[in-house]
Amino acid sequence: MFEGLRLQHWRTQVRADGIVVLTLDRADQNVNALSRGVLDELASLVERLAIEKPKGVVFISGKKAGFIPGADIKGFEAIHARGETFDWIRSGQLLFDRISKLPFPTVAAIHGHCMGGGTELSLACRYRVASNADNTRIGLPEVKLGIYPGWGGSVRALKLLGAPAAFDLMLTGRGLRASQARAIGLVDKVVEGALLEDAAIELAKKGIQRPLKQRLTAWATNTWLARQVLANMMVKQVSRKARKEHYPAPFAMIEAWRRNGVGNVGKALMAEAKAVSKLATGPTAMNLVRVFLLMERLKGLGGKDHGIQHVHVVGAGVMGGDIAAWAAFRGFNVTLQDREMKFIEPALKRADEFYAKKIKDEAKRAETRARLQADVDGAGVAKADLVIEAIYENAEAKHALFKKAEETLKPGAILATNTSSIALEILREGRTDAARFAGLHFFNPVAMMPLVEIVQHDGLDAETTRRLAAFCKAIDKLPVPVAGTPGFLVNRILAPYMQEAILLFKEGVPGAVIDKAALKFGMPMGPIELVDTVGLDVAASVGKIMAAFHGQPLPEGLTVEEGKRGKKDGQGLYKWENSKAVKPQVPADYKAPEDLEDRLILPLVNEAVSCLADGTVADADLLDAGVIFGTGFAPFRGGPIAHARAAGPAKLKATLEALAAKHGDRFKPRPGWDAL
CATH class of the missing domain: 3.90.226.10 (2-enoyl-CoA Hydratase; Chain A, domain 1)
Structure with a gap:
């Protein structure tokens, strides 16, 4: 035939x-x-x-x-x-x-x-x-x-x-x-x-x-x-x-x-x-196809061989507990450590609720739950192929934790920190095996956010980066290797965007108007709602670190009141009820500032251009991928660098210069625009 x-x-x-x-x-x-x-x-x-x-x-x-x-x-x-x-x-x-x-x-x-x-x-x-x-x-x-x-x-x-x-x-x-x-x-x-x-x-x-x-x-x-x-x-x-x-x-x-x-x-x-x-x-499809191919590139960064069977997580807060639950969900044996059992129990309860939603088969759910074990004494460190530190943002506390872990850490095991903003050059000091010490920065909520930043430093072994990328693929996450400078990639790029949103809010622009402008541009959530969700205390902390990194003072007006840190307190820039922001009604005759979108979006793009210029990531594709999968930046625009190129680098640079003349030096174009 x-x-x-x-x-x-x-x-x-x-x-x-x-x-x-x-x-x-x-x-x-x-x-x-x-x-x-x-x-x-x-x-x-x-x-x-x-x-x-x-x-x-x-x-x-x-x-x-x-x-x-x-x-x-x-x-x-x-x-x-x-x-x-x-x-x-x-x-x-x-x-x-x-x-x-x-x-x-x-x-x-x-x-x-x-x-x-x-x-x-x-x-x-x-x-x-x-x-x-x-x-x-x-x-x-x-x-x-x-x-x-x-x-x-x-x-x-x-x-x-x-x-x-x-x-x-x-x-x-x-x-x-x-x-x-x-x-x-x-x-x-x-x-x-x-x-x-x-x-x-x-x-x-x-x-x-x-x-x-x-x-x-x-x-x-x-x-x-x-x-x-x-x-x-x-x-x-x-x-x-x-x-x-x-x-x-x-x-x-x-x-x-x-x-x-x-x-x-x-x-x-x-x-x-x-x-x-x-x-x-059309541009939307061309950009979305590019985003898909970028996702495939990230998945292939480390291959399949990671050599990790046992994961030990120190710090059972929301981030650490959810990292542990997710790793067990994806098939790894996990031990979760904190100072007392009472700090681990809420994380185990959240894991049980998550598994109940995700795994319908009772036997498989029990198998998954059995892979996640509480470990107050930290005995799991000696068995672990990967130890992830996920405690609060304090360099001294982290150093003490690393020193203790290194006493029993087995040869070849990787020690990783989930720090969101502290420079790796600071944290790697004093490590017994700096070649196998790296940042592994997850985003909240862990189950929903696809990106993980693999944070590097000049003493890191390339094989460690590869193994961590392979581990990320194994837990169904997208890895982006980034430099260990403060804020890394995602938080560094988000900081000026969120700061400008708060300044606009303090100037009297209604939060709902600011959020609407961002949504119109294509962001998944408005920045005022985002700041409240992340927490004003966290946003202020990252902002302070980034301001010091850039050698400039933090803009005035970025203060955090006790009990008003955002969603977690029920009150921030918005009031929160049943986990939803209550946005005050905007007067019908209100007119938003003409430069509102530029003031919001261009600081983010400006920082992205700076990150590309100083080698925070290896290339523009990785930068765009990181920002899209880490922040939800309008995928149909292809990422901040793709957007800058499509809109015209010279035009955007001129707009930044005009904004700097009107609103202050924080808008000055960073190095890298001319190279675009």
Whole structure:
């Protein structure tokens, strides 16, 4: 049947019962990302199948990791540079459309990850069967890249599932477990992994009828009237979470469906191709693809071999306790130390609550909890491959702790500090093995914040940095190596932004107005709310350190009143009730200062330029990645350096000079602007 075809990525099996099994096993990668080579071979196979007309076809993966994670994103920039975006999208569409029209049953056999283009291929098949393994996830996450499914996925998902389920899948970008996919009709059958291929072959032979309720829902929610009503509702919902000018993809997807529906598939596919190709070449998608590639770069910094089995954490406060709970959650044996058991108990209680939410299987939850042990005496130090100090910010106290730990620390073990602002040059003094002493700076809340700064000093061994990066990957965090100067990268860049917000507040600009300006720019949270969340005492401490580092006095007005440190006291710049900020109403006739956005954002960008110039990080990509994943800086802008380059370095430098003339020297352009 397939004589003469030269196949690198696909294996073919023609069974005696007339069923053809096509196994995708991409030759040059450990996952089945859809490259041009993979799709060209698939096109040849489909052409041959259309002629030979077997009894049925099963698509299955030869990779243990999963089915297909999506298109090969690394090729996007080259496709865009050649002006081939529309052709690339349209060719994928037409290939999957040919699969959907094959005159015999087609089945996708899904295990592990099935995302983006993988899910679109499965939707082009007549049936889908999925493994019930824990790691099976099926989704259409293209919206996270600033586009939406463009190989027929948006059209077929809506036609198959109906609008509510399909849009929930595509607008959130979340991956569904096999059982969840079965519940909405995305897959027809769920089986044990060992039975996957047999179940797919059985489906190809006998087929299956989808429940009547699913079919009626799919039809009813795609009628013209339903589209007009539901589209308006969804636009309102999306607008609460994203601005159209920042993230146009969700709005474009809803509008394409509202106008074209899915009744005429050919017309709907063309509308999809035009909209997605336009989005893919826009600044949001280009920046979000870059952010994705930066994330992949961070994941690959240390490789897999970290040599760490046991982690010992000293300091059971919110940060230390949560680091310990997270490391145990990710499979490490962890001992947690503090002065008395009463200080450790709240951390263990928080861990229990976290595990109850995250781990549904009671046996697995008990296993995870058993990996986290209280250790008042610090016996775990001698067994640990990694010791993390997470006590309060005081250099003398930290030195004393390190000296005590070094008495029993085993050879080859790494000693790390979670300090958020103290220079590593100070903390590494007196260490018995400075080559294996580093900063490992987590962010709060540990479970949610993806970034960890690996803080370096000139006596640190490169192998220690690599092992720590590999450890970060093992606990599902993104590592960024940074210099050990005060504030490191993230806090150093955030400090002037938060200070300027407080000064604006003290000048009488309402907090809600300041926060709204930041949100309009694309920040995830307003700076006044952020200062209160972090704590005014913490913000003032970091601000003092940074002011000394820059050799300038802290701006006047940055004072902290007792009992008014922010969210933790229930009162700060805002009043807090039930963990939510109560923002006073802004008078209707209030006019915000014209330079409000510049005063907020440019100090942050100015500090980022300075960090790049003085080598706080190795390059602009790492800096942008660190600031995006550490602060939530508007991802669609690509990071502060990407934003500075897009806005025009000369223009922004001139604006800073004008702000300095009007408001003071804190706005003076730092070194590095001319190099941009």
